[in-house]
Amino acid sequence: MCLAIPGKIIFLDAKKEYATVDYGSGTQRQANITLVDAHLGDYVLVHAGFAIQVIEEREAKETLKLFREMLSFQEEG
């Protein structure tokens, strides 16, 4: 139930209430974006048809690096 899938906003409607979200592998679906401040090109987490959060793209891409840093920090500490 709390499953949420990340996808990229590729189209916004004029009222900015709905967006077309691309989940990769050719899957695209409409999502309600009224609960977030999202822009074209943003990555969002979608749950039950609603975007519930904008994903920090930089943070997401650097997660592994961040993990390695935390582990080496603890090693030193």
Added chain:
Amino acid sequence: MFSLHDKRLADDIISRIKKEDVHLRFMHVCGTHQDTLIKNGLDSVLRTGGITIGQGPGCPVCVTTPREIEEILLLAQKGKTVATFGDMIRVPGITSSLQHLKADGCDVRTVYSIDDAVGLAEKNPSKDVVFMAVGFETTAPTTASVLLRDPPSNFSVLSCHRVIPPALHALLEMGEMKIDGLIEPGHVSTIIGLHPFEFLSSRYHVAQVIAGFEPLDLLMAVWMLVRQVKTGDSRVENEYTRAVKPEGNTKAQQVMEKVFTTADVKWRGFPVLSKSGLLLRKIYEEYDARIKYENDLLELNDKEFSEPVGCLCGEVLRGLISSKECPLFGGECTPDSPVGPCMVSVEGSCTIEYRYAKKK
């Protein structure tokens, strides 16, 4: 998309955990976490490192009470068009299930989103559409958002929404078992942020880490919990920083605050938990199915509802036993013929255990 795969890093985290030589019991409250743990065999790998992880009441369909199920069954029987998420349709009530009522000719619809249920009401103005709203803080804002946009008057909501922190509080307060750390649910946390969990660490000295849903997320969260325990620390750490901000999603919180008020409600397997349920505020009572159809529901007023005979979903939800320890598991109770909701929902620990045990 943004999936985390690095076997060397995973092996590194596991060997670090093993070196700590600990014997700890952690709990999480999310079916998606359970799915990641069991599907990837992390539960058994971690057990060899002295870490046991159990699933608590983290399945919204599972904690829905027999009374709430009887409410929606009765509304379907009284001619309402009932819409809800797929899992809920199959949960057995005392008298029937929505799936059986559908087979008997009642109007029961499976929807992907509450928006679909509103669309159903718009297209069928002569039908009374009731949406059974199930879910924690991840889902509750979607219900609230719809009610703020003036849905049609033939639409209403049976709110069964619940919030997670009071259930964690109850588990720690009841003290039925030792909990050394909590893996907090990532998507509930995208909405509520870190702060609502903090009182648990200060009051019960329990370590907490908010975690994402990739195998590496969970391994990292376990490592962070182990470190907290080893250093005598107890606080809320955030492993899922790419999606969870300390303050959460304030826009969603405001939407929820406008529409819902907290109420003391029962959870399956638990007593009534203070301020753990979300009911519609009075100004939205025209959309509150319990008020709108009060007369239809009258006959439930004095009734007591118990769990199905022999069902140990309550014990599973409190983390006291694993699914496999229930005598009904895999015999009398299977996904094709479930006795309790933990064997119905894709987030139920019994369904998850059954599904992957069959594949192994």
